[in-house]
Amino acid sequence: xxxxxxxxxxxxxxxxxxxxxxxxxxxxxxxxxxxxxxxxxxxxxxxxxxxxxxxxxxxxxxxxxxxxxxxxxxxxxxxxxxxxxxxxxxxxxxxxxxxxxxxxxxxxxxxxxxxxxxxxxxxxxxxxxxxxxxxxxxxxxxxxxxxxxxxxxxxxxxxxxxxxxxxxxxxxxxxxxxxxxxxxxxxxxxxxxxxxxxxxxxxxxxxxxxxxxxxxxxxxxxxxxxxxxxxxxxxxxxxxxxxxxxxxxxxxxxxxxxxxxxxxxxxxxxxxxxxxxxxxxxxxxxxxxxxxxxxxxxxxxxxxxxxxxxxxxxxxxxxxxxxxxxxxxxxxxxxxxxxxxxxxxxxxxxxxxxxxxxxxxxxxxxxxxxxxxxxxxxxxxxxxxxxxxxxxxxxxxxxxxxxxxxxxxxxxxxxxxxxxxxxxxxxxxxxxxxxxxxxxxxxxxxxxxxxxxxxxxxxxxxxxxxxxxxxxxxxxxxxxxxxxxxxxxxxxxxxxx
Numbered sequence: 001x002x003x004x005x006x007x008x009x010x011x012x013x014x015x016x017x018x019x020x021x022x023x024x025x026x027x028x029x030x031x032x033x034x035x036x037x038x039x040x041x042x043x044x045x046x047x048x049x050x051x052x053x054x055x056x057x058x059x060x061x062x063x064x065x066x067x068x069x070x071x072x073x074x075x076x077x078x079x080x081x082x083x084x085x086x087x088x089x090x091x092x093x094x095x096x097x098x099x100x101x102x103x104x105x106x107x108x109x110x111x112x113x114x115x116x117x118x119x120x121x122x123x124x125x126x127x128x129x130x131x132x133x134x135x136x137x138x139x140x141x142x143x144x145x146x147x148x149x150x151x152x153x154x155x156x157x158x159x160x161x162x163x164x165x166x167x168x169x170x171x172x173x174x175x176x177x178x179x180x181x182x183x184x185x186x187x188x189x190x191x192x193x194x195x196x197x198x199x200x201x202x203x204x205x206x207x208x209x210x211x212x213x214x215x216x217x218x219x220x221x222x223x224x225x226x227x228x229x230x231x232x233x234x235x236x237x238x239x240x241x242x243x244x245x246x247x248x249x250x251x252x253x254x255x256x257x258x259x260x261x262x263x264x265x266x267x268x269x270x271x272x273x274x275x276x277x278x279x280x281x282x283x284x285x286x287x288x289x290x291x292x293x294x295x296x297x298x299x300x301x302x303x304x305x306x307x308x309x310x311x312x313x314x315x316x317x318x319x320x321x322x323x324x325x326x327x328x329x330x331x332x333x334x335x336x337x338x339x340x341x342x343x344x345x346x347x348x349x350x351x352x353x354x355x356x357x358x359x360x361x362x363x364x365x366x367x368x369x370x371x372x373x374x375x376x377x378x379x380x381x382x383x384x385x386x387x388x389x390x391x392x393x394x395x396x397x398x399x400x401x402x403x404x405x406x407x408x409x410x411x412x413x414x415x416x417x418x419x420x421x422x423x424x425x426x427x428x429x430x431x432x433x434x435x436x437x438x439x440x441x442x443x444x445x446x447x448x449x450x451x452x453x454x455x456x457x458x459x460x461x462x463x464x465x466x467x468x469x470x471x472x473x474x475x476x477x478x479x480x481x482x483x484x485x486x487x488x489x490x491x492x493x494x495x496x497x
Contacts, residue, residue, distance in 0.1 A: 001079040001454060002026070004064070004233075005445030006057060007245065008085040008163050010048065010105055011035045011267050011311075013056035016441035017064050017073065020454050023464020025442060026073065029063035031056040035315065039102070044109035044352060044361060047102035050091050053163065054170050061231045075234045081171070081223065082241035082448030084248035084440045085164030087184045090142040095158040097169060101150070104142045105163075107268070107308050109353040109361055111141035114148075116359065119284075122202055130191050132183075132280045132288035132301070135199055137353060139185030144203040160209050164242045171231075171239055172221035177211040183290040184244050190278055193296045216292050217241055217451035240451030245440055246272045247292045247302050252443025253409040253436055254462045256293050256300070263408045263425075263433075265415030268351070269310030269391050273303045273403045285356045286397050292447070293458070303403055305394035306355055309348035309364060310387050311414055316350070317383050321376060331418040334380035339424075339477055340484035341378045343368045345491045346386035356394040357496070367491040381420055388424035389488040395429055407432045411439050412468045426471045427481045433471040 007014040012035065017027045039047050065073060088106040093099055119127050119134035127134050135141050139162065147154045159175045162185065169175045182188040189196040195207055214220050221239045228235035250262040250272050261273045276299060280288050291300040322330055350364030395405055412435040415421045426433045446461045455461040
């Protein structure tokens with residue numbers, strides 16, 4: 001049997017065709033080949049057209065079919081489909097399932113003040129005790145923004161959903177969501193194990209605008225005849241899994257139990273630890289959501305640290321500083337500069353409000369640049385070190401929540417392909433980094449197998465998952481990284497005043 005997984009990212013749509021028995025990847029695809037556009041109608045805003053995601057789902061599927069050998073791929077052999085997606089976004093549709101406006105995506109900052117007022121009015125402690133977060137700049141607050149600023153459009157809303165729910169709707173014609181999804185929108189009450197009425201009532205949002213709730217792993221829907229024709233797949237194929245990209249990344253890395261930690265460094269950078277206790281940060285600088293294997297009887301919480309400006313900083317440097325070098329060439333050039341970049345520091349906060357900074361939007365800052373000393377190599381390395389330092393800054397918050405950081409698992413991709421970044425991250429955090437031959441689309445395919453009953457348990461679903469590389473902290477450079485991190489912290493403190 002074959003399993004098909006999709007990862008609906010803000011940079012690209014990825015797809016993986018997996019042989020369920022061996023765990024072997026038969027084909028993978030990415031569409032588009034350049035990064036998807038994120039529009040910003042106003043500073044701090046970030047939007048994408050959901051129809052664009054669907055077009056690239058179709059293109060990625062076509063590429064999968066062309067890459068897979070004929071003997072290995074028959075649409076009828078695909079037993080289940082899984083969907084991973086960019087978290088915290090808002091897609092709204094009318095009763096005909098037509099999208100009413102561009103999606104307000106994860107790095108959009110327009111609802112920050114709405115969320116801050118909600119936390120103050122509802123009560124910060126009450127929010128943390130029931131939601132494990134403040135309402136913040138999450139999906140519920142974004143929907144409230146539409147209500148306040150686009151009332152005519154809001155009156156037409158039939159359902160509000162997350163990006164993955166939209167893709168599942170396009171595939172099946174059915175609209176639904178999961179407890180994990182609702183929790184990432186801060187619309188799940190962990191004490192009551194149901195919709196968070198305290199948030200919906202405060203915002204004046206009718207519960208009828210939210211989709212019915214189904215488990216993360218189950219036969220959620222089936223591929224419709226129309227979608228099957230568009231995708232070139234078989235009608236009736238089960239859609240049996242959906243999850244936000246970070247919980248899904250953890251699943252892809254077999255990070256499911258308390259004490260296990262996953263990381264990713266794509267457009268944004270995330271460290272995601274799993275716990276079994278409803279702990280929270282009193283300032284809501286890191287967030288807690290229902291993990292993919294969360295149940296009322298055996299709760300599993302995902303503690304999520306996010307730095308918005310990660311791969312997008314590296315991408316900006318590539319476009320604007322390097323004359324379109326390849327990332328491999330950039331990484332090699334960055335390696336020519338010394339640790340600490342001779343006191344050059346980059347704060348990578350140029351992609352909207354940052355949760356670790358209490359939802360402030362500092363913008364990216366280059367500090368200590370000296371024309372007589374620094375060159376492109378210094379700037380590229382300072383960017384990569386700055387990302388690693390920003391992640392460690394967030395990890396210090398997680399450590400205060402009793403999250404122990406000894407080993408971190410990550411996919412062998414994105415920023416972890418850089419020796420500079422990997423060394424800096426491992427050394428400054430003191431963690432051993434294990435890289436694996438996996439990504440979000442592969443995790444979605446494995447999740448589909450679990451939801452469809454192809455795999456009996458999580459261990460079976462990890463067949464074929466292998467570690468490709470282990471990165472130990474570099475002890476001989478630990479003092480140099482310590483000094484560099486202290487310099488970076490001083491820059492952050494000065495910028496935060």
